[in-house]
Amino acid sequence: MKTRWVIAATVAIVAVGCGHGSGDDEATPATATTVTVQQPATSAAAPSTTVGAVGGASEVRAVGDHGEIDVRFTSRDTILAGTLFVPGAGGAHPAVVWVHASGEHERLRYGPVVDAFVMSGIGFFTYDKRGVGESGGTCCPADAEDAGIAEFGEQADDALAALDAVRSRPEVDPVHVGYLGVSQAGWIVPLAATQSPDVAFAVLVSGATVTTGEEQLYSQLTGDTDLSGDTDRAELSRRLAEHGPSGFDPKRYLTAMTIPGLWLFGSVDGSIPTTESEAVLDTLKSEGHDFSYVEFAGAGHGLLDVNPAPPPEVVPTIVHWVSQHVN
Numbered sequence: 330m331k332t333r334w335v336i337a338a339t340v341a342i343v344a345v346g347c348g349h350g351s352g353d354d355e356a357t358p359a360t361a362t363t364v365t366v367q368q369p370a371t372s373a374a375a376p377s378t379t380v381g382a383v384g385g386a387s388e389v390r391a392v393g394d395h396g397e398i399d400v401r402f403t404s405r406d407t408i409l410a411g412t413l414f415v416p417g418a419g420g421a422h423p424a425v426v427w428v429h430a431s432g433e434h435e436r437l438r439y440g441p442v443v444d445a446f447v448m449s450g451i452g453f454f455t456y457d458k459r460g461v462g463e464s465g466g467t468c469c470p471a472d473a474e475d476a477g478i479a480e481f482g483e484q485a486d487d488a489l490a491a492l493d494a495v496r497s498r499p500e501v502d503p504v505h506v507g508y509l510g511v512s513q514a515g516w517i518v519p520l521a522a523t524q525s526p527d528v529a530f531a532v533l534v535s536g537a538t539v540t541t542g543e544e545q546l547y548s549q550l551t552g553d554t555d556l557s558g559d560t561d562r563a564e565l566s567r568r569l570a571e572h573g574p575s576g577f578d579p580k581r582y583l584t585a586m587t588i589p590g591l592w593l594f595g596s597v598d599g600s601i602p603t604t605e606s607e608a609v610l611d612t613l614k615s616e617g618h619d620f621s622y623v624e625f626a627g628a629g630h631g632l633l634d635v636n637p638a639p640p641p642e643v644v645p646t647i648v649h650w651v652s653q654h655v656n
Contacts, residue, residue, distance in 0.1 A: 389415065389500065392439070395447045398498065400454070404490035405483065410463035411436050411456025413495060414447050421502040423655035424452030425532070426491050428484075428510030428518055431472045435462040442633060445644045449652055454495045459487055471513065474545060477577045478520075485521040496527060505529050505655040507588070509647065511633055512536060512600070515592075519582035530654050531590045532647055535630050537601040538583060538592070538609040542575030544601055551599035555629030560597075562604070569605055580609065589619040591650045593643060595628030621650075 389396040398413040416422055425446060427437055437443055437455040446453045460468030471480040488508065496503035507530035510518045515536020522528045537544045550565055592610060594603040607622055614620050625632065625640050632643050 391417070395439075395444075396500070397439075398500070400456070400494050400498075402456075402490050402494035404459075404487045405466075407459065407464075407466040409456050409459060409465070409487060409490070411454060411491065413498060413500070414439060414443050414453045414455075415500045416447050416450050416452070418450070421500060422450055422452045423505035423529075423651070424454060424495050424501045425507060425509040425651060426488065426495055427453065427455040428488050428508055428514040428521075429458045430510075430512035430514060431469060433461045433468050434458045442644055445648050446651075449648050451648070451651060451655070452495070452501055454491060456487075456491055459483070471517070474541075475576070476541065481516050481520055481577060484517045485524065488517060488521045489525055492521075492525070492527060502655075503527070507531055507651070507654075509651075510534070510536060512630070515601070515606075516541065516577060516579050519579050519586055522588060523582050523585040528588055530588050530651065531586070532593075532651065533590070534593045534632050534643070534647070535595065535598060535601060536592060536606075538579060538606040539569075539602060540574040540579075541577045543569055543572065543605065545576070546572050547602045547605075548600055553600055555595070555599040556597040565602070566604060569602060583609070583613055583618075584616075586618065589654055590621070591647070592620070592622040593632055593646065594622060594624045595630060595632055596624050596626050597628065598630045600630040 389398050394417045396415045396417060398415065399410070400413050401408055401410050403409070413424070415424075435457045437453075443453045443455070457464035458468055459466035470476065471484050473480065488510075492506055492508070495501055496506050507528055508514075508518045508521065509532045511534045513536075515533045515538060518531050518533060518536070522531050547565065547569060550568060551560070556562065592606070594601075594606065596603060603624065607624065610620050610622050623646055625643065628640050632639050
């Protein structure tokens with residue numbers, strides 16, 4: 330049976346481009362010890378990854394009713410830095426690893442999105458994107474119009490190294506760690522998820538399942554702004570079908586995924602084609618994949634924007650779905 334929930338959202342949405350992410354209060358990284366973990370490479374040029382993680386539960390900082398841990402890890406010989414937020418209760422918790430959208434983004438701060446997970450007993454790891462904040466390297470080759478496996482592969486390797494770093498922590502249940510990504514992460518997370526058996530689940534928010542060329546054409550046709558009542562959606566679909574797939578195609582990686590996945594879309598998203606992205610998922614579901622998607626009626630691309638606030642159902646929907654898949 331096809332899973333397609335449509336939720337009415339009355340909160341205003343920011344009209345943003347495909348590369349927009351969200352963020353909340355910053356945490357500060359600390360010095361890390363390193364351990365070496367062999368990790369599958371996403372391309373022939375990608376070496377095995379050395380993962381650095383802060384060791385020892387004594388290094389957890391108690392901040393109010395939760396804990397914060399500074400984590401540094403290495404991906405492709407570059408040190409990246411982030412913060413792991415964990416519930417105040419002891420024990421090993423499931424966790425999500427945040428994967429950024431395009432553009433320069435530092436780690437998320439402790440705010441409504443992170444808090445919703447932590448208060449539900451789920452850890453949340455977020456890191457400064459490569460070349461941003463306290464992370465080394467260069468940002469952001471995957472933002473190029475002709476980005477392909479090499480550029481998205483670098484981001485996927487960073488996400489895999491982050492996952493390994495989180496799984497090495499005693500506060501985290503290593504069996505139940507997955508990804509939560511936004512926008513451009515729709516092309517990165519499936520690539521990462523097919524490279525490691527340790528990825529437990531994937532949640533993509535406003536993440537396209539179509540090719541980069543189709544997304545670029547759609548954004549050009551809409552002006553990269555959310556659709557209005559005057560928009561001829563049928564004409565947009567006709568132009569996309571006439572154009573056809575081009576550029577990087579995530580479908581081979583989506584097809585290869587064996588983990589459960591959840592996608593969240595806005596019905597009037599002007600940055601990614603919701604109708605066509607859902608059609609890809611419908612096909613994959615009919616082939617037996619454990620995929621679901623939720624469409625928020627009247628919502629645009631910024632489903633996790635901070636200002637203004639996102640539709641109130643978005644974060645609870647994600648947290649509930651993740652909780653179901655880790656408990």
